[in-house]
Amino acid sequence: MQIDTRSLANNFLTPSIGTYAINLLFLFLILSLSTSIFAKEPIFIEESVNGLSIKDSIMVWHDPSDQKSLEHVIEVFQAGGFEQFDSPGSTGxxxxxxxxxxxxxxxxxxxxxxxxxxxxxxxxxxxAFSTEQSADLNFTSIANLSLLDSFNEREYPHIRFVFSTTLQPGQTQEFLVKYSSQGSGYVFPALRIWTPSNLQKMQNLESIGLSFLFGGLFLMFVFAFVVGLITRRKLYFVYSIYALAKIVAWATIFGYTHKYVLSTNFHWSYISISGAFTIFCGLVFTRMFLETRKYTPWLDKFLLFMIANAVLLFVAALLHIKALAILSITVALLLYPVAFIAGIRRWSQGSKEALVYAVAWSFLATGLVSQALRDLGYVEHNFVNYYWPPLASYTEMIVIIVAIGIKVLTLRQQKIVAEKQYRDELEKSKIKLEVLVGERTIELQQQKLKAEIEAQTDSLTGTKNRRSFFSESQKFIADCKSQSLEFSLMMFDIDHFKSINDTFGHACGDEALKMFCKIVKARIRETDIFARLGGEEFSLLMVGSREQALQMAERLRKDVGSIEIETSKGTLTLTTSVGLSHMNAENSIDELMHQADAALYMAKHKGRNQVVEA
Structure with a gap:
């Protein structure tokens, strides 16, 4: 039904007073109807309509109870209860x-x-209800769609609600459409009008685009999982789970889970559950990647709050508490920029990969915040902000995997540097250890040599001791016999040595022993063996003939006799008695010593200070 306002105006201007009053009353009624029932101009439909939005051409009415009948709604409409919808998109x-x-x-x-x-x-x-435009407004049902019904029952196998109508040439139809959240929720009381063919084309484009998105996310899942198996890094496994969760969440949100997986017994809570798990995985990954617990503890508390909110969303969805679930998801979307702030903070602390992560998260955060603002009614609903969140989510995952690569590369470089430092330190330690071992070896060798010398040397006089004398004399005699060399053995005894100790003291006695050894050492050769056998007794093995041995013994006796030691009790002089024995083919060291010792005894018995030959 259309109103010819020009004809009404002409009738209204006729000079007849009777008709003037009647026309005035009629015009008032028509104008009243025009401001209520026909407050909006019809939407003109042409042959090839392609996604025409009717948002600016609708009147709306809110039924808080969600229980009002069609008849009651028609009455409200006739009474002018419908108002112009002036929100950018959502009712809030x-x-x-x-x-x-x-x-x-x-x-x-x-x-x-x-x-x-x-x-x-x-x-x-x-x-949805429709009627041909008339005064009686006899609306009939043309669609009854529910998310809880089987997907296969839908007239159009579309991921969003779609119903059809047919307009005859020149026909005008009025529509009443009820949008219900069955409780609390966000409603976008607007439709897009298509021809079936154009709708199918758009659906195909959407499917291709979302397939590309899901395929990309799946490749990221596979890549991260395989790299995780190779590197054994937990970060890759968490990322792979995060990517898989996104596939499930976006597929559920956009209706593909309902269409292809759970065509029957689908429930709105599945959308919230998948979203909650995705948010949870993303925040766990964020804390692990940025190491917020260690480096930004105050921001980490916000992330923990967001994780708790995701758990709350999960529980609310499981318990079908829709109002709490919607409130929780809105809070989650609005808090997403916190992770971006954490990334910037970590970058300021020197983490290069954190900046890349912050850029990635900024894509997701802006997309999800725009979705929250769109749901709250502050931003217009259109294809751009409808698909911005999944596109931003996809971009985020791509950039994040780059950030992971940078992080792994950084860790590898740090590992290489650490290993080099370790090798350098190990080499330095090795060199130090080798030096210490070398020094210690030399020290031990010196100590060993010193111990050997001490074991073979008389500590007072510095000459060989009894043990060393017998050890070396065996070899000395064997060498001489093998080379047919003559040799002799001398036994020395300092005369009256006990009397020297008693008269001049033991210190003077020790000094006398030292002077005695000094005189003897000065006369003998390096090949000769001179040793202190004990007390004031000494022995000397020397190479040479009998005559040479006698001459050496006399010379040594005279040299010792020339020793004078000044003491507090006067001058101390020394004399020595010498017993001499010579080799033969059968002589051993014991026999030579026995013979020399007997000769020494004879020298003492004859008056001392003389050489006696055995």
Missing amino acids: FIKGAIWSHFTLQNVTTDKVELALEYVDHQLISLE
């Missing part, structure tokens, strides 16, 4: 249902088949 978070009214007029000369598509996925049920 409300309880109950929204009814909308709009009019379609076919301005072509052909019949037009139309597909009317709901613009969003966040709706539990949609009912």
Whole structure:
């Protein structure tokens, strides 16, 4: 029904007073109807309509109870209860249902088949009624769609609610559409109008785009999982789970899970559950990647709060507490920039990969925040911000895997540097140890040599001791015999040595022994063996003939006799008695010593200070 306002105005201006009053009353009624029932101009439909939005051409009414009948709604509409919808897109978070009214007029000369598509996925049920424009408003049901029904029952196998209508040439139809969240929720009381063929084309484009997104996320999942198996790094496994969770979440949100996996017994809570798990995985990955617990503890508390909120969303969805679930998901979306701030903070602390992560998260955060603002009714609903969150999510995952690569490369470089430092330190330690071992070896050798010398040397006089004398004399005699060399053995005894100790003291006695040895050592050769056998007794093995031995013994006796030691008790002089024995073919060292000792005894018995030959 259309109003010819020009004809009404002409009648109203006729000079007849009677008709003037009647026309005035009629015009008032018509204008009243015009401001209520026909407050919006019809939406003109042409032959090839392609996603025409009706948002600016609708009137809406809010039913808080979500229980009002169609008859009651018609009464409200006739009474002017419907108002112009002036929100950019959403009604915001409300309880109950929204009814909308709009009019379609076919301005072509052909019949037009139309597909009317709901613009969003966040709706539990949609009912549509239509009537040919007339005064009686006899609306009949043309669609009753529910998220809880089997997907196969839908007229259009579309991921969003779609219902159809047909307009005859020049026909005008009015529509009442009920949008219900079955409780509290966000409603976008708007539709897009398509021809069935154009809708199918758009659906195909959407499917291709989302398939590309899901395929990319799946490749990231496989890549991260395989790299995790190779490197044994937990970060890659968490990322792979995060990528898989995103596939499930976006597939569920956009209706593909309902269409292909759970065509029956689908429930709105599955969307919240998958979203909660994805948010949880993303935040766990963020804390691990940025190491916020270690480096930014105050921001880490915000991330822990966000994780707790994700758990709350999960529980609310499991318990079908829809209002709490919607509130929780809105809070989660609005808090997403916190992770971006954490990334910038870690970058300021010197983490290069954190900047790349912050850039990646900024894509996701802006997309999800825009979604939250769109749901709250502050941002217009359109294809750009509808698909911005999944596209931003996909971009985030790509950039994050680059950030992971940078992090792993940084860790590898740090490992290489650390290993080099370790090798350098190990080499330095090795060199130091070798030096210490060398020094210690030399020290031990010196100590060993010193011990050997001490074991073979008389500590007082520095000559060989009894043990050393017998040890070396065996070899000395064997060498001489093998080379047919003559040798002799001398036994020395300092005369009256006990009397020297008693008279001049032991210190003078020790000094006398030292002087004695000094005199003897000065006369003998290196090949000769001179030793202190004990007390004041000494022995000397020397190479040479009998005559040479006698001459050496006399010379040594005289040299010792020339020793004078000044003491506090006067001058101390020394004399020595010498016993001499010579080799033969059968002599051993014991026999030579026995013979020399007997000769020494004879020298003492004859008066001392003389040489006696055995």
